[in-house]
Amino acid sequence: VSVRVSDGQSSVTADATVEVANVDPTITSRTVTPERPGESTTVTFAAAASDPAGGDDPLTFTWAFGDGSNSETGATVSHVYRDDGTNTATLTVTDGDGGVTTQIFDIEVQPIAPALADIGGTTTINEGSQGTWNSVLTKPTFDDVNWTITWGDGGPTDTGAATEDQPTASIEGTHAYADNGTYTITFDARDDDNQTAQKTLVVTVANVAPT
Numbered sequence: 001v002s003v004r005v006s007d008g009q010s011s012v013t014a015d016a017t018v019e020v021a022n023v024d025p026t027i028t029s030r031t032v033t034p035e036r037p038g039e040s041t042t043v044t045f046a047a048a049a050s051d052p053a054g055g056d057d058p059l060t061f062t063w064a065f066g067d068g069s070n071s072e073t074g075a076t077v078s079h080v081y082r083d084d085g086t087n088t089a090t091l092t093v094t095d096g097d098g099g100v101t102t103q104i105f106d107i108e109v110q111p112i113a114p115a116l117a118d119i120g121g122t123t124t125i126n127e128g129s130q131g132t133w134n135s136v137l138t139k140p141t142f143d144d145v146n147w148t149i150t151w152g153d154g155g156p157t158d159t160g161a162a163t164e165d166q167p168t169a170s171i172e173g174t175h176a177y178a179d180n181g182t183y184t185i186t187f188d189a190r191d192d193d194n195q196t197a198q199k200t201l202v203v204t205v206a207n208v209a210p211t
Contacts, residue, residue: 022053022057022095022097022098022099023051023052023053023099024095024099024100024101025049025050025051025057025059025093025094025095025099025101026049026050026051026101027047027048027049027091027093027101027103028048028049028050029046029047029048030045030046030047030091030103030105031044031045031046031047032044032045032105032107033046036108036109036110037081037107037109037110038084038109038110038111038112038140039081039082039083039084039109039110039111039112039140039142039143040080040081040082040112040140040141040142040143040167041080041081041112042078042079042080043078043079043080043081043107044076044077044078045063045076045077045078045079045089045091046075046076047061047075047076047091047093048075049061049093049101051095051099053095053097057095057096057097057099058095058096059093059094059095060073060093060094060095060096061073061074061075061077061091061092061093062091062092062093062094063077063079063089063090063091063092064089064090064092065079065081065087065089065107066087066088066089066090066106066107067081067082067083067087081107081109082141082142083109083142083143083193084109084110084111084112084193085109086106086107086108086109087106087107087109088104088105088106088107089104089105089106089107090102090103090104090105091103091105111191111193111195112139112140112143112195113191113195113196113197114137114138114139114140114143114145114189114190114191114195114196114197115137115138115139115197116135116136116137116138116171116187116189116197116198116199117135117136117137117138117199118135118199118201119133119134119135119185119187119199119200119201120133120134120135121133121134121185121201121203122203123201123202123203123204124203124204124205124206125177125203125204125205125206126205126206126208127177127178127179127180127205127206127207127208128176128177128178128208129176130174130175130176131174131175131176131203132172132173132174133149133172133173133174133175133185133201134170134171134172134173135170135171135187135199136168136169136170136171137162137168137169137170137171137189137197138167138168139162139166139167139168139169139189139191140167140191141164141165141167142164143164143191143192143193144161144162144163144164144191144192145161145162145169145189145190145191145192146159146160146161146189146190146191147159147160147161147162147169147171147187147188147189147190148187148188149171149173149175149185149186149187149188150185150186150188151173151175151177151183151185152183152184152185152186152203153177153178153179153181153183155175158173158175171187177203177205179205180205180206180207180208181204181205182202182203182204182205183202183203183205184200184201184202184203185200185201185202185203186198186199186200187199187200
């Protein structure tokens, strides 16, 4: 900076150096949608920030999600949490001149239970005849789910599993009832967070006359 002083007849000029300090950016808003997401659900993170230098200091937004995944940059980003639990996320805003502002916050990811469709198959069958019953399992993408079919007559159950790469799975079992009566077929599903689902169907088994 140069300063010149004059009395109309003579003048004096002096030079001085002024150091302008950088000011950290300010985060003005931050949103997480939904605020309490379920596992395997897409979450949108958005933020805004200001800087005294305006456009002379372009801002960079960096999000760390707290679940061991790679961070992402951008004023608005999306992320999927694979499992339920508390994740400590971090938003860092930098201005390129050494100015840094950070916010740390928790994301409470909720467990989502598996779901079973109504059991398909006959509700009446003759004793000794084999029937087939089925359902469709829907679950969070990254969960493992074990399922069982109980036939209601004390016989062995059918079992199976849907792995984390299967958001839906078809469940089917066949069974023959040895004696007439009324039986309840039960389809159960349980994921690795102990979230459960159940569907039942009452089946009437008719007596068959001897031949």
